[in-house]
Amino acid sequence: MNARHIGLVAKKELFGLSSEKTIVFAILLQVFIAMFSSFLMVGLTAMYDPEAIEGYSTVAYGVGYAGAESPLIDEFEKRDDLILHRMDLGQALRALRERQVAAAVYVPDTPPDAEEPVTITLYLIQNDLQSSVINVKIKEVLQGYERELREVRADRMTSFPVGLNFPKSRGGENFFEFVYGLLIPLLVLLPAIVSAALIIDLITEEYQRQTLETLMSTPVTFAEMVWGKIAACEVLVPVQAGVWLLLLGVNGIAVDNAAAILLHASAGGLFLILLGALVALHYRERTSAQFIFSTALVVVFLFVMAVPYNPLNLMVRLAVDTAGPVHWLILALVAGATALLGWTVTVYARRVGEDTPGAR
Amino acid sequence: MSLASSIRTIAVWEMNRSMTTMGRHVLPLAAGLLVLLVLVTAFAAQSGVHMQDGMYRIGIDDPNVALVVAPDNRFTTYLDDSTALWENRLAYDIVILRGEVYAADTDKGRAALKALERDYEGYVSHVATREPDLFAAYPLWIDLQYVKSEIDFLATQSGQQVGAPADARVPPVPSGPVEAVTVPPSAMSVSEDDLREHLAETGGGHPLDRYTGIISGDPAMDRFRTPSELSPPLPFDALVLVFVFIFPLYFTSQFFMMSVMNERVGRAGEALLSTPVRPAAIIIGKALPYFTIMLLVAAAITLFAGAPLTILLPLIPVILFFLANALIIGMASRSFKELSFVSIFFSTLATSYLFFPTVFANTHVISIISPLTLVVLEIQGDGFTAMEYVYSTALFFATSIILFYVGTVNFREERLFSEKPLASRLADFVSGGIGRDHPHLSLFLLSAFTIPFVFMVQMLTLVLFFNIPMPLSLVLLTVSAAFIEEFAKSIGIYAVARERPGFLTVRNLLIGAVAIGLGFLAGEKLLLFATLAQITESIFGSVLFLSLQVLWMPLLLHIAGVLITGGFLLLWGRRAYGPGLVVASVVHSLYNLHFLMGALL
Numbered sequence: 001m002n003a004r005h006i007g008l009v010a011k012k013e014l015f016g017l018s019s020e021k022t023i024v025f026a027i028l029l030q031v032f033i034a035m036f037s038s039f040l041m042v043g044l045t046a047m048y049d050p051e052a053i054e055g056y057s058t059v060a061y062g063v064g065y066a067g068a069e070s071p072l073i074d075e076f077e078k079r080d081d082l083i084l085h086r087m088d089l090g091q092a093l094r095a096l097r098e099r100q101v102a103a104a105v106y107v108p109d110t111p112p113d114a115e116e117p118v119t120i121t122l123y124l125i126q127n128d129l130q131s132s133v134i135n136v137k138i139k140e141v142l143q144g145y146e147r148e149l150r151e152v153r154a155d156r157m158t159s160f161p162v163g164l165n166f167p168k169s170r171g172g173e174n175f176f177e178f179v180y181g182l183l184i185p186l187l188v189l190l191p192a193i194v195s196a197a198l199i200i201d202l203i204t205e206e207y208q209r210q211t212l213e214t215l216m217s218t219p220v221t222f223a224e225m226v227w228g229k230i231a232a233c234e235v236l237v238p239v240q241a242g243v244w245l246l247l248l249g250v251n252g253i254a255v256d257n258a259a260a261i262l263l264h265a266s267a268g269g270l271f272l273i274l275l276g277a278l279v280a281l282h283y284r285e286r287t288s289a290q291f292i293f294s295t296a297l298v299v300v301f302l303f304v305m306a307v308p309y310n311p312l313n314l315m316v317r318l319a320v321d322t323a324g325p326v327h328w329l330i331l332a333l334v335a336g337a338t339a340l341l342g343w344t345v346t347v348y349a350r351r352v353g354e355d356t357p358g359a360r
Numbered sequence: 361m362s363l364a365s366s367i368r369t370i371a372v373w374e375m376n377r378s379m380t381t382m383g384r385h386v387l388p389l390a391a392g393l394l395v396l397l398v399l400v401t402a403f404a405a406q407s408g409v410h411m412q413d414g415m416y417r418i419g420i421d422d423p424n425v426a427l428v429v430a431p432d433n434r435f436t437t438y439l440d441d442s443t444a445l446w447e448n449r450l451a452y453d454i455v456i457l458r459g460e461v462y463a464a465d466t467d468k469g470r471a472a473l474k475a476l477e478r479d480y481e482g483y484v485s486h487v488a489t490r491e492p493d494l495f496a497a498y499p500l501w502i503d504l505q506y507v508k509s510e511i512d513f514l515a516t517q518s519g520q521q522v523g524a525p526a527d528a529r530v531p532p533v534p535s536g537p538v539e540a541v542t543v544p545p546s547a548m549s550v551s552e553d554d555l556r557e558h559l560a561e562t563g564g565g566h567p568l569d570r571y572t573g574i575i576s577g578d579p580a581m582d583r584f585r586t587p588s589e590l591s592p593p594l595p596f597d598a599l600v601l602v603f604v605f606i607f608p609l610y611f612t613s614q615f616f617m618m619s620v621m622n623e624r625v626g627r628a629g630e631a632l633l634s635t636p637v638r639p640a641a642i643i644i645g646k647a648l649p650y651f652t653i654m655l656l657v658a659a660a661i662t663l664f665a666g667a668p669l670t671i672l673l674p675l676i677p678v679i680l681f682f683l684a685n686a687l688i689i690g691m692a693s694r695s696f697k698e699l700s701f702v703s704i705f706f707s708t709l710a711t712s713y714l715f716f717p718t719v720f721a722n723t724h725v726i727s728i729i730s731p732l733t734l735v736v737l738e739i740q741g742d743g744f745t746a747m748e749y750v751y752s753t754a755l756f757f758a759t760s761i762i763l764f765y766v767g768t769v770n771f772r773e774e775r776l777f778s779e780k781p782l783a784s785r786l787a788d789f790v791s792g793g794i795g796r797d798h799p800h801l802s803l804f805l806l807s808a809f810t811i812p813f814v815f816m817v818q819m820l821t822l823v824l825f826f827n828i829p830m831p832l833s834l835v836l837l838t839v840s841a842a843f844i845e846e847f848a849k850s851i852g853i854y855a856v857a858r859e860r861p862g863f864l865t866v867r868n869l870l871i872g873a874v875a876i877g878l879g880f881l882a883g884e885k886l887l888l889f890a891t892l893a894q895i896t897e898s899i900f901g902s903v904l905f906l907s908l909q910v911l912w913m914p915l916l917l918h919i920a921g922v923l924i925t926g927g928f929l930l931l932w933g934r935r936a937y938g939p940g941l942v943v944a945s946v947v948h949s950l951y952n953l954h955f956l957m958g959a960l961l
Contacts (some may be wrong), residue, residue, distance in 0.1 A: 019783070025701040039831060057712075085363065085532060090541045095508050101531030104507075108546055117495040119584070121503040135590060142502060142587035149499035157495035161487040162424050164480055166461050166473070176471035181412040181434075194704075201696035208625045264584040286696055287618040288377075288386045295393045296609075299400050303413060306404035308433075311940075313413050320415055320468060322436065 001227065002347075005220045007227020013093040014235070061102035061134055066124075068103055068109035072120070073260075075144045082137055096123055102134045103113060112152045178318050185312040188261060191240035192269030196276040200289045202229045203280035212344070222353025223346055226281070230273055230345075232315030237261045237269035255323040264318070264327070264348065267334045268311050275340040281348055366637045370645025378649075404759035416472040419445040419452040425459070427833070428483045434475055451758065481588050494552055501555075501584045508742075540959060550584055556854050558584075604665070604716060605675065605735065608657050610707055613682035616650040618683075620690030621699055625774050639771035643764065647683050654679045660796055671738045672750065674731035677756035678714070684763035685710070691767060691776065692785045702782070713820050729819050755819075758812035784858075790848055791855035799863065801884060803852045804875040808883030810848040842948035846941055848926040849876050849918065854937055857929050869926045920944075 057144050060081050065073070076084045085101065092104035098255075104123040110116065114242040122138065124131040146247040152156075206212045215225055257260065276293050293330065304310045314330055315321035413433045420426045421442045429435040438445075442457050447453045455462045463473040466782050488497035499756075534573040548555075623629030632642060662668075686707055693699040714732045733753050734744045770792045778785065794802040821840045853872060857864045921944040928940025 016695075017697065017709070020698055024706045030725045064532070071701075087532075089543060090538045093507060094538045095532040100534075108544070112499075115495065117499055117501045117548055119503055119544075121499045121505060121506050122590075125503045125507055139587055139590040142500065142590070144884055146498075146500040146587045153493075153496040153499050156493045157491055159487060159490070160421075161484045162423070162428065162458050164461055165459055166477060166480075167463060177412070177415070177475065181415055185411065190672055193423070196698055201700050207695045210623075210626055232784045234759055283385065287615060287622075288619075292386060292389055292393070292615075295390060295397070299393060299396050302397070302404050305409050306400070306407040307659075308413060310410060313410050316412055317414050322414055322417060350721065359436045 001224050003223070003307050006228045006231055009220060010231040010235070012017060013229055013232035017232075025090040028347060033190040034070070035037075053111060061137070062100065063134075063138070063147040064095055064101040064104035065107070066092050066104065070107045071112070071148055072105070072107055072116075072141070072145050074104070075141045075148075078142065078144070082141065088237055095124065099125070104132070105138075118149060123168050173220065179248075181316050184245075184248070184255065184319050185315045187244040188315060189268075189312065190239045191237050191244075192265060192272050195236050195238070195269055196297070197290065199229060199233045199273050199276045200280040200286065200293055202233070204278060204284060204286040204289055207284040208286065216353075217327075223349040226277060226345065226349040229275055230270075233273050234266065234270050237273075240265045241265045241269075255319050257318040257323070260323075260327065261315050261318050264311050264315055264334070267331060267338055271334065271338045271341060272300075272345045274338065274345050275300070278341070281345070281352055362399075363638065363641055366641040367648065368646040370637065370642055374619065374646050375649045378615065383945050387554060397452070398613035416453045416468070416475065417451065418472070418476070419455045421445055421457055422459075425456055429476065429479055431477050431482075432475065433477075435472075444462060463797075472772040479606035485588060487585070489556065494556060498555075498586050500587055501548065502590060503584055503589060504590070545833065548584070555584065574708045582634065604661060606732070607710060608661065609654050609675070609679055610655045610682055610710075612650060613655060613679075613686045615704060616647060616683055617690040617699065619646060619650075621693065621696075622686055624691070627777050629776060630773070633771075633773055633776075640768045642773060643687065645766055647687070651679060651683060654682075660736065667739050670743075671735045674734040674738075674744075674753060677753040677760065678731055680760040681710070681756045684760040684767070687767045688763050688789075691770065692789070694779060694781055694785075698782060711821070713816065727754070744856040755812050756817055762809050764811065766790075766793060769810035786860055787851075787855050790851055794852065794856055797854065799868075800871050800875040803856075803872050806852045807876040807879035807949070809847055810851070811880065814844055814848045838952045839945070839949045842952055843941070843945040845918075846925065846944040846948055849880055849922050850937070850941060850944070852876060853926045853929065854920060854934075857926075864926070864930050866930070869923065871928055875917045875924060876922045877915055879916050881915050919950065921948055 025050065032328050044074045060083055062083050063076065065076075065084050065086050073084060076082055087095070087106070087107055092101065092106075095101045103127075104124075106121040108119060110118045120142070124135060130282070152236060206215065206225075216222065220228075230291055241262055242258075245261070246254050248255060276289075277297070279288045283292065305310065309326065309330055311330065313333055314327045320328060410433065414436045415434045415438070417438065418429060418435045419438045419440060421440065423439060426437050426439060429437055438452070441447075445452070445455050445457060449462065450464075452465075453464050454468050454476055458738075461470040462475065465474075491497035562853070623632065633639075655672065655676070658672055658679070659669065662671055670808055687698065687705075689702050689706060693702055714730050729752060734749065734752055737744050770789045772792075775785075775788060775792060778788070780788070790806070791804060818841050821837060822845070852862075853876070855870075856872075924947060925937070925940040926943040928936040928943070
């Protein structure tokens with residue numbers, strides 16, 4: 001194989017990408033997603049950890065209280081963001097419907113030390129963002145009441161958990177786990193998947209448009225052509241992933257060990273690209289190849305996620321700097337598997353090239 | 361051959377062809393992959409997800425305390441004696457010494473602390489579940505009830521803040537009639553054993569767990585919870601619906617896109633075009649099998665999820681919309697990679713259009729612009745009215761029909777097999793719709809037909825700008841709405857000027873501008889009165905659909921806009937199209953802002 005030939009094919013493919021302006025769509029897409037970023041940040045974080053949205057609210061909410069007197073009233077009074085209004089249940093529910101209060105509670109007259117549990121009915125507005133905020137705030141109040149009731153009934157308990165004293169929570173929203181534990185590995189993975197889909201398009205197109213013959217009349221061999229395309233797709237992986245990491249950095253999210261993360265992304269990306277190339281060489285037709293590849297992708301992804309110390313997990317560990325040197329070992333393993341797959345692709349491509357010089 | 365029989369012939373042929381090519385080579389491997397998938401899923405269920413393993417370092421001096429974090433893979437635990445831990449405390453995110461928790465004062469430390477607090481809650485619950493006296497360990501149970509309430513969309517107009525009440529300190533006085541309510545019983549209606557079982561099932565709780573159980577659901581027992589089990593109900597759960605319904609549908613539409621593309625590759629469709637079958641029959645015949653498959657897929661998912669079959673009704677326009685777009689993308693792309701990128705781009709746009717409004721399901725009328733909202737409502741058991749169905753699906757039906765029409769008109773040799781870039785092919789498609797004999801009538805119809813697309817894009821901007829603070833969002837909306845309208849009006853003139861430069865004279869431009877302005881206004885009126893009356897009532901609606909109040913003013917505005925863009929084209933040629941568009945948009949925005957200020961002040 002001739003490295004210059006591979007370089008030529010890669011250059012041709014990259015040039016084709018930019019002249020077709022398809023890459024413009026990819027950029028548009030990134031801009032479009034970035035436009036949603038405020039929504040994405042709040043929305044996705046909330047999806048990941050609903051309790052985080054409490055930090056967004058600075059307003060005091062009214063809560064309708066109906067039923068018997070109870071120590072719960074004192075718990076409510078400890079907070080300045082929840083204001084209790086005593087009213088009867090019908091009125092409270094009406095006010096809730098009209099959004100004059102944000103929630104309503106009904107407390108029965110069960111004594112604190114009774115045999116049976118205290119069953120409080122909590123009324124919230126369905127499927128509403130505000131209800132989610134209120135839910136978190138009231139949860140804290142109710143947990144306080146639960147602790148109090150547990151103390152009253154402590155003599156009926158037999159075993160006790162280890163006690164832990166937590167420092168007072170400094171509160172506020174916290175994106176950390178969502179950003180580093182989910183967003184970063186997924187954003188870095190995305191370019192690898194796009195590139196793998198791209199290699200299928202590039203290879204099947206030569207077959208379906210019957211342009212192979214022209215290509216084969218040049219001194220470039222079939223295997224060199226395949227590797228040129230693979231190289232073009234592979235180059236895009238670290239570039240795009242690097243842009244994501246840069247964008248995150250601009251947004252104030254510092255990522256440790258960016259170089260090592262990009263290495264992992266490149267190795268994993270190459271593995272997926274080679275898998276795509278193999279499927280494309282086998283089917284030589286886009287519909288079937290893309291179908292099989294996307295199914296295979298789901299299988300590979302599920303499997304990788306279920307293995308401890310998988311590359312995605314290593315990216316997380318690297319991003320928060322808890323990886324340790326073990327990640328080099330995994331990188332070597334992934335690189336080894338990729339090399340094996342690369343060898344398979346080369347052998348297969350050579351055989352295909354010898355069997356059918358030119359078109360199908 | 362009659363239309364019906366030729367459609368049937370094409371449909372059968374399409375089925376046979378795709379089934380045989382797919383069948384012989386793909387099915388064995390697909391079956392193998394499916395078996396692998398089942399095996400891997402079983403393995404993943406056993407092993408768990410190892411994405412966030414070892415994110416935090418925790419140092420503990422007591423093996424008993426270490427049991428608290430043992431089930432949580434996010435923590436790497438280091439057991440050591442107190443003095444050593446305290447000396448190296450900077451190497452850990454959290455250190456626990458004699459029951460005191462110390463967390464690093466960083467984002468990471470705080471995140472670790474939060475994770476630890478939740479693990480501790482889970483641990484305490486776990487210990488309490490084994491208590492012989494359950495109601496000593498869990499003395500407090502919450503019966504969660506949901507009340508329905510829709511925000512009045514006009515509330516924003518009167519300056520009221522949506523969501524939080526104006527002043528929570530003032531005791532509320534409900535204005536509506538107060539209904540009699542039965543007071544909830546104080547006794548627990550569920551047996552102690554059931555509660556114990558329920559507690560055992562829901563121990564611990566990783567943030568991602570809540571999404572795994574949404575479809576299967578856990579009905580009766582979910583009513584009573586302990587305080588720590590209270591988890592905020594989020595409208596974002598609708599995202600799961602997007603994955604469950606929209607992705608399989610989109611995936612299937614890809615096969616149709618490829619089938620259209622394959623006709624063009626290597627002029628394979630030439631034989632088909634030379635038969636006496638009409639293009640309409642070819643397109644409908646080719647689309648029919650995929651439409652049926654998508655409907656069956658949706659029905660299968662519905663039955664599997666145990667949802668009512670009526671949710672298929674709002675999904676039909678979505679299916680049509682996907683197919684129509686697949687047709688146009690398949691007809692317009694030059695190469696496979698262009699096909700991939702354009703379809704990924706389109707799917708992102710379509711998914712956000714479908715998904716983001718459902719976030720506001722039950723809270724905002726705006727949510728009804730997405731058919732998925734109807735699906736959410738139906739699954740909740742609220743149902744939807746015929747009127748709501750028309751509101752949310754009219755745009756989808758209209759755009760799909762127009763796109764299919766455009767596809768049919770352009771399903772000809774010289775369009776299908778040309779190798780021009782994407783933008784000029786699309787311009788070709790538009791000029792394909794402009795007849796040589798009645799160019800002005802065509803321009804009138806064309807601009808009327810763009811209305812559904814204009815509305816869709818404007819709706820998307822509405823959703824986009826929804827969470828930006830009020831004055832800024834209004835300005836952005838005004839400007840973008842003006843630009844979108846000017847762009848839509850100009851495409852007809854641009855396409856004509858491109859294909860027949862001689863056509864663009866002063867006289868023709870004047871007549872054309874009037875035709876386009878009239879067509880735009882007529883289309884706007886028709887669609888608006890038919891469907892979107894509800895949304896136009898809101899302040900956001902009045903920005904988008906400002907021009908409805910008086911008739912002759914907007915007509916003049918529309919005509920002036922086309923004249924500006926057309927004038928630029930006439931004077932300085934096609935390169936002036938961009939600047940002309942900008943000038944027209946500025947004029948349009950100024951007009952809108954002027955009226956808006958008048959309306960607001």
